[in-house]
Amino acid sequence: MEMPVPDATILARKTHLAARLAAVLPSDALIQDEMETRAYECDALAAYRCPPLLVVLPRTTQEVSDVLRICHEEGVPVVPRGAGTSLAGGALPTADSVILGVARMNEVLETDYDNRVIRVQSGRTNLSVSGAVEEEAFFYAPDPSSQLACAIAGNIAMNSGGAHCLKYGVTTNNLLGVTMVMMDGTVVEIGGAHLDAAGLDLLGVICGSEGQLGVVTEATLRILRKPEGARPVLIGFDSNEVAGACVSDIIKAGVLPVAIEFMDRPCIEACEAFAKAGYPMCEALLIIEVEGSDAEIAHQLDLIIEIARTHNPVELREARDADEAARIWLGRKSAFGAMGQINDYMCLDGTIPVGSLPQVLRCIGQLSKEFGLDVANVFHAGDGNMHPLILFDANKPGDLELCEKLGAEVLKLCVEVGGCLTGEHGVGIEKRDLMLYQYAPEDLEAQLWVKDVFDPKWLLNPAKVFPLSVTEERRVPALAAE
Amino acid sequence: MHSPKNEAELAEVIVGAEAPLCVEGGGTRGCKVDGDQLALRGMSGIELYEPGSLTLVAKAGTPMAEIEALLASEGQRMAFEPMDARGVLGSSGTPTIGGAIAVNSSGPRRIQGGAARDYLLGVRFVDGAGQVIKNGGRVMKNVTGYDLVKLMAGSYGTLGVLSEVSLKVLPFPEAIATVSVAVTDLSAAVQVMSTALGSPYDVTGAAYDPVSGLAHVRLEGFAPSVRYRQEKLAGELTRLGEVDNQSKTEELWRDIRDVAAFQGQVGDVWRISVKPSDAVRLAPMLEAEALQFDWGGGLIWALTSEGVDIRTSLAGAGVSGHATLVRAQPKTVAAIGRFQPQAQALEVISDELRRRFDPRGVLNTGLMRAGQITGVEGA
Numbered sequence: 001m002e003m004p005v006p007d008a009t010i011l012a013r014k015t016h017l018a019a020r021l022a023a024v025l026p027s028d029a030l031i032q033d034e035m036e037t038r039a040y041e042c043d044a045l046a047a048y049r050c051p052p053l054l055v056v057l058p059r060t061t062q063e064v065s066d067v068l069r070i071c072h073e074e075g076v077p078v079v080p081r082g083a084g085t086s087l088a089g090g091a092l093p094t095a096d097s098v099i100l101g102v103a104r105m106n107e108v109l110e111t112d113y114d115n116r117v118i119r120v121q122s123g124r125t126n127l128s129v130s131g132a133v134e135e136e137a138f139f140y141a142p143d144p145s146s147q148l149a150c151a152i153a154g155n156i157a158m159n160s161g162g163a164h165c166l167k168y169g170v171t172t173n174n175l176l177g178v179t180m181v182m183m184d185g186t187v188v189e190i191g192g193a194h195l196d197a198a199g200l201d202l203l204g205v206i207c208g209s210e211g212q213l214g215v216v217t218e219a220t221l222r223i224l225r226k227p228e229g230a231r232p233v234l235i236g237f238d239s240n241e242v243a244g245a246c247v248s249d250i251i252k253a254g255v256l257p258v259a260i261e262f263m264d265r266p267c268i269e270a271c272e273a274f275a276k277a278g279y280p281m282c283e284a285l286l287i288i289e290v291e292g293s294d295a296e297i298a299h300q301l302d303l304i305i306e307i308a309r310t311h312n313p314v315e316l317r318e319a320r321d322a323d324e325a326a327r328i329w330l331g332r333k334s335a336f337g338a339m340g341q342i343n344d345y346m347c348l349d350g351t352i353p354v355g356s357l358p359q360v361l362r363c364i365g366q367l368s369k370e371f372g373l374d375v376a377n378v379f380h381a382g383d384g385n386m387h388p389l390i391l392f393d394a395n396k397p398g399d400l401e402l403c404e405k406l407g408a409e410v411l412k413l414c415v416e417v418g419g420c421l422t423g424e425h426g427v428g429i430e431k432r433d434l435m436l437y438q439y440a441p442e443d444l445e446a447q448l449w450v451k452d453v454f455d456p457k458w459l460l461n462p463a464k465v466f467p468l469s470v471t472e473e474r475r476v477p478a479l480a481a482e
Numbered sequence: 483m484h485s486p487k488n489e490a491e492l493a494e495v496i497v498g499a500e501a502p503l504c505v506e507g508g509g510t511r512g513c514k515v516d517g518d519q520l521a522l523r524g525m526s527g528i529e530l531y532e533p534g535s536l537t538l539v540a541k542a543g544t545p546m547a548e549i550e551a552l553l554a555s556e557g558q559r560m561a562f563e564p565m566d567a568r569g570v571l572g573s574s575g576t577p578t579i580g581g582a583i584a585v586n587s588s589g590p591r592r593i594q595g596g597a598a599r600d601y602l603l604g605v606r607f608v609d610g611a612g613q614v615i616k617n618g619g620r621v622m623k624n625v626t627g628y629d630l631v632k633l634m635a636g637s638y639g640t641l642g643v644l645s646e647v648s649l650k651v652l653p654f655p656e657a658i659a660t661v662s663v664a665v666t667d668l669s670a671a672v673q674v675m676s677t678a679l680g681s682p683y684d685v686t687g688a689a690y691d692p693v694s695g696l697a698h699v700r701l702e703g704f705a706p707s708v709r710y711r712q713e714k715l716a717g718e719l720t721r722l723g724e725v726d727n728q729s730k731t732e733e734l735w736r737d738i739r740d741v742a743a744f745q746g747q748v749g750d751v752w753r754i755s756v757k758p759s760d761a762v763r764l765a766p767m768l769e770a771e772a773l774q775f776d777w778g779g780g781l782i783w784a785l786t787s788e789g790v791d792i793r794t795s796l797a798g799a800g801v802s803g804h805a806t807l808v809r810a811q812p813k814t815v816a817a818i819g820r821f822q823p824q825a826q827a828l829e830v831i832s833d834e835l836r837r838r839f840d841p842r843g844v845l846n847t848g849l850m851r852a853g854q855i856t857g858v859e860g861a
Contacts, residue, residue, distance in 0.1 A: 114676045115757050115780075137682070159625045170623060172632065173600045188827045193757040195592055195780050198804035199824050199850065200641075200832050201599060204632020208625045225682045248534030254557055254653035254704075296707040303704075351621040354535040383622035384535070423623035431626070438626055439616070446615045447628040449838035453831055465627060 001048055001089070001429050004463050004475065006096035010076055014053055017074055017098075021056060024066035029104075031055040040081065040099045044146075045089040045430055047400060052079065052093035057101045061179055061187060061217040064100065068215065069185025071098055077459050078183070080211035082154025083125065085146040087347060088428025090157060090210050094463060100215060102153045108132045109218060117176060117193045119220045122153035126160075129221065138223045141168035144424065145336070156216050159208030161424035166382035167258040167291075168224070170424065172207040177220035180206065180213075183455045193220055205450055210426050211461045213454035227291035230258065233301050234328045235308045236282040236315030240264060243284035244357035246311045247381045250288070251354070255303050261287040261332050262381035264361060267389070268331070270376055274338030277331035280315035286381065287332055335378045336389070343374075343391040346403050350414030351423030354384045363413050364388055371406040373399075385423035386414065412437055427465045435467055444470055483519040489606065489614060489645040495520060496643065497612030502847040505639035507543065507581025512571045512809060513638060515848035522580055525645060530620070533558060536651050537603070537620050542580025542644040549579055553651055561652040562598045563589025563735075569745040571809055580644045586636030589739035590687035590700065593679060593777045599635035601650045607634060607642035610840025620648040633835075639846045641839040655702035659712045660687075660731040662696045663723040668775070669762045671697040674722050675778040676758065681718065683711040689738045690775040697723070700735060741783045743774050750810040752792055754782040756803035767795040791818045821850055 010017075018032045031037055032054050042049040053076070058064045071078050081091040081101040093099050105121035106128070112118070113136055120129055126147040129140040143162035144150055150160070156178070161170040168174070177191030190206070191197035206213050237243040247260055263271065263285045272279045279285060286308075290300040301318060308316060319325035331338075339345045352360050361377060368375040379387040388410050392403035411421045411431065415438050421431045435444060444466060451458065451474075458475045468475075484503070486492040496503070502517035509521070522543035530539040533556040540549055546564065553559050564582035567573065581587075583605075588597035595601075604618030617630035634641060661678070665671045671690035674697040678685045687700030699719070701711050716725045728734070737743070744751055749771055756764060758779035765773060770784040770792075786792060793805050804822040807815060823829065833851070836843075 112757075112759075113680060114759050116676075116679060117757075138680075159629065161623050165623065169596060169600060172629065173596050182827070186827050188831075189825065190828065192802050194755045194803040195777055196586070196588075196597060196636075196755050198755075198822050199828060200835060201586070201632045201636050202828065202831060204599060204635070205629055207632075208629045225680050227684075228682050251536060251653075252534045252556070254656065256653060292707060293710060295710055296704075299704055299706050351623050353532065353537065353621060355532055380623075385621075385623045418619065419621050420619050420624045420626040422626050423621065424625055426625050427627060435627060442613050443616050444627070446609065446613075446617070446630060446839070450628050450630070450633070450835065453834040453838060 002468060003050065003094055003429070004468060006094055010096040011053065013074065017076060018054055020070050020074070021054065021067060024070065025056060025058065025063055029057050029059065029063065031057070040093060040101070043084040043086040043089060043091040045087055045092065045428065047394070048089055048092055048429065050093050050095055052097050052099040053095060055099040055101060057104050059104050061181060064181045064215055064217050065185045065187055067098070067100060068181050068183055072184045072457065072459060075457065075459070077462050079461050080153070080157070080215050082123065082151030082157065083149050085150040086154060086158065086426065086428055088422070088426045088430040090154070090426050090428040090464060092429055102151065102215070102217065105217060112193065113138065115193050116223055117220050118223050119218060120152060122156065122216045122219055123151050126150050126152060126155055133223050137226045139226050140221055140223055141174055142171045152219050152221070153216055156207050156219060157209065157211045158424070158426035161385065163259045163261060163380060166260060166380065167256060172204060174222045175203060175207055175219060176222055178203065178206065178216045179218035181215045181217060183214070183457065183460050191220065210428065210465050212451055212465060213460065228293045229297060230289055230291045231297045231301065231319050231325055232287050232289040232328045233304060233319065234315065234317040235286045235288070235313045236280040237284045237311065238282055238314050240284045240361045241358040242311050243286055246286065246308055247357070248354060249307050250304055251382065253303060253307055255300055257288045257290045257304070257382065259287070259289040260380065260382035262377070262379050263332065263335070264377040266374060267335060267376035267378045270338040270342055271331035271335050274341055275331045275334040277327055279331050282314045287328055332378065339376060339389045339391065344394040346390045346392065346407055348386065348388050348390070348407050348410055349423045349425045350386050350411045350419055350421055352384045352386060352414050352417050352419035354381065356417040357381065357384070360386070360413060360417060364410055367406060367409050371402060373403055373406055384419065408434060429464055432465060433467050448474065483521060485521045485524045487524045489525070489608065492525065492643060492645055493608045493612045493614055496608050496610065496844065499844045502844050505643050505846050507578035507584060508545070509575035510571070510573045510577045511567045511581055511585055512573055513585070513849060515846055517847065520643065522578065522643070523576070528552060529646065537648065538651050539620055539646065539648040540579050541646050542578065544579050546577045546579055546582060554654065557654050558651045559654045561591060561595050561650070562601050563591045563739055564598060565589055566740050570741045570751060579647060583635050583647050584637065584639050584644060590689055590735055590776055593688060594684065594686045599632050602631050602635050602647060603650055604648040605631050605634045605644055606646040607644045609642040610842055610845045614645070615642065618648070622650055638849045640836055640850050641845070643845065657705040657708040658700065658702050658731060659708050660728040660734060661699045661701070661712055661715050661719060662726045662728055663719050664695055665697050665723045666695070668692065668765055670722060671775065672758055672762055672779040674719055675699065677719060677722065678715060679778050681715060683715050687735055687738070688778040690779065691743065692773055693743065698734065698738070700731070738774070738776055741774055744772065744783065744785050747772065747785055749785045750788055750790065750814060751808045752784040752786060752805050753808050754784060754796070754803060754805040756780060756782065756801055760801045760803065764795065764799045764801050767799050768792050789814045789817070793822055
């Protein structure tokens with residue numbers, strides 16, 4: 001994956017820059033030692049690494065503002081970092097960049113149950129937002145699988161989703177306001193505890209902008225009262241087509257489960273070998289979860305089971321208690337760990353119209369054979385958000401490249417059937433070069449206008465999201481002007 | 483008047499525009515500005531509907547009624563409950579999907595399911611230079627590049643003219659019921675609504691009508707579930723006021739959505755968005771002739787005497803939020819502006835975005851920016 005050549009004049013000014021940053025930060029908030037900056041050389045896309053020039057770990061909006069103002073004046077690129085769990089390389093540094101990590105900004109600023117909002121500093125982890133309101137039986141809905149570690153800042157940058165977003169929406173549907181620092185150090189407040197912000201929907205375009213428009217330091221999030229209960233059912237089928245048709249029929253019948261998870265045979269086999277959850281060996285498994293009181297759950301599950309029966313399931317297992325529910329989820333939740341046991345893997349998240357599931361799975365199977373790499377599929381079927389896991393051997397020369405090529409083919413396939421390259425992980429560097437496959441140059445140009453407005457010098461996370469060839473004219477003059 | 487039949491003709495009109503254009507969907511929302519009229523009504527038709535994927539794609543000028551009828555035939559609906567503004571604005575015309583999206587219209591269900599922008603999956607639009615641009619798509623999760631879809635929703639045609647939108651739709655519930663609680667004042671009403679919204683019973687509407695003194699809470703879903711939740715909620719709310727369980731309430735919620743209470747009444751109409759608990763403090767300061775509350779108290783509709791700028795009350799009460807002048811005489815709109823001015827830094831960003839998307843300033847020039855209103859027509 002190509003990254004821009006680091007600017008030698010910036011590298012030469014490291015001491016000067018460090019001195020300026022040290023003047024506005026507490027001594028423990030600036031890291032310049034090369035051994036220590038190495039800890040920030042990559043995120044969860046660990047195949048790509050590059051230690052940054054410096055790392056700053058501010059605790060306040062004012063410190064973030066000071067850092068950005070100085071970097072703006074010095075013409076130094078800044079790569080914002082939440083918890084570093086990006087699967088797309090969103091927090092990958094360049095050698096001439098300053099990593100701005102918000103992990104130390106993790107306070108809850110205000111909890112307001114009457115208005116059903118919480119205001120937090122953006123470095124707070126996703127799960128601990130729910131944790132902060134748990135005693136009143138509330139929760140924060142978006143639940144990316146990395147929720148134990150990932151930060152709200154990163155969730156906003158990537159517009160993160162999760163297994164339960166079929167019912168509750170993704171980050172953008174649950175974000176009401178932000179305090180954001182612009183690259184020149186200006187602090188702006190957008191939205192708040194009221195439901196719709198005034199003017200153009202800037203919040204909407206900031207969410208999912210991968211840290212390229214500003215650094216969000218505080219966020220107002222919608223919190224919801226927990227449902228009375230939740231229970232899954234597991235249904236096995238002897239073909240992907242039938243499982244796909246079943247999903248479609250459930251949705252058409254007016255049932256809207258909180259989650260519909262889909263696993264194909266390679267994934268079932270791997271999970272079963274790893275977690276021994278007692279899954280049936282079949283071609284496709286659905287795990288469908290519904291919420292409500294016991295009676296409501298029973299009613300919805302009855303409807304789902306009635307529909308499933310018309311598709312001749314090979315297995316139908318309803319959770320009667322919490323233990324059985326946990327067993328049903330066990331295999332699914334260990335899917336990634338199971339893959340990791342077998343081999344290195346790359347996880348994609350292209351999204352497709354639900355109706356094209358069987359066709360896409362068939363084509364992925366063919367591609368897997370052609371490339372000679374195994375692919376297991378586990379995904380959020382209700383909203384068409386695929387998660388093909390491509391297995392490869394990082395120690396085998398050429399295997400990573402082969403895996404990336406196969407990944408690109410899978411994502412192109414998603415676009416061809418009317419879907420998109422990424423449903424919840426973001427573009428980062430990983431899918432950057434495929435953007436022209438999904439968008440015409442003028443479509444991308446319109447997105448670049450937004451970046452031009454928020455960050456005219458193109459200093460915030462500049463090498464991400466868009467193909468480097470497309471942004472070169474904007475990035476290079478910005479650096480040359482220094 | 484320009485009335486393009488398709489996207490290519492729309493682009494031609496914009497490329498050829500030598501003066502500002504007044505972009506119009508169905509013309510029902512009272513957003514006329516000076517300029518050559520550009521009507522989107524000719525660009526109509528549903529392009530794709532997949533009930534099993536909860537997805538619909540339509541040209542921007544498609545009448546809402548046509549979309550609603552097709553959805554109803556499959557037991558589905560538009561989830562964001564867009565308002566029909568004709569009653570309160572005294573306007574005529576046919577509401578279109580493009581118009582609803584362009585103003586990010588959202589009804590009572592906003593509190594639970596979200597606004598128009600939350601159901602908009604993709605757009606095609608023509609920018610101010612006449613270029614066709616697309617963003618998003620027709621899938622429910624999409625983080626591929628910047629979310630211009632959100633930016634276009636609620637941009638009042640100032641960044642581009644929508645030609646096609648793709649939407650997430652939802653099943654029509656088997657049952658709808660309302661728990662109505664008699665309350666003595668707004669403070670008690672907000673308490674009822676907050677209690678209901680903070681309950682696990684998945685409330686899809688919470689509104690208060692000071693005239694009847696009733697706080698209404700809506701429940702939707704499968705019949706047994708709605709019955710169960712109605713009973714539970716009534717039990718919890720009974721300590722706050724006398725409870726009445728209603729079942730046939732579609733009309734009630736339509737009237738709340740369309741602010742039917744203000745229809746035919748003289749005066750200016752304001753739409754105010756605040757934190758629900760702030761409504762209690764703010765409402766008495768508005769000096770309104772009539773008030774209606776939705777969104778648990780977070781959306782206030784105020785009928786005021788002509789020419790009063792209620793934004794000073796917001797500022798005076800120290801309440802954050804914003805007020806939009808929805809209906810007023812042209813001279814009032816010209817004097818105090820339809821939209822609330824924002825903080826300087828945000829105004830700069832918004833202006834700059836408009837400059838990029840509409841470099842010649844031909845799209846709905848007078849709209850959105852408080853200081854640039856030029857002769858907006860009232861109701």
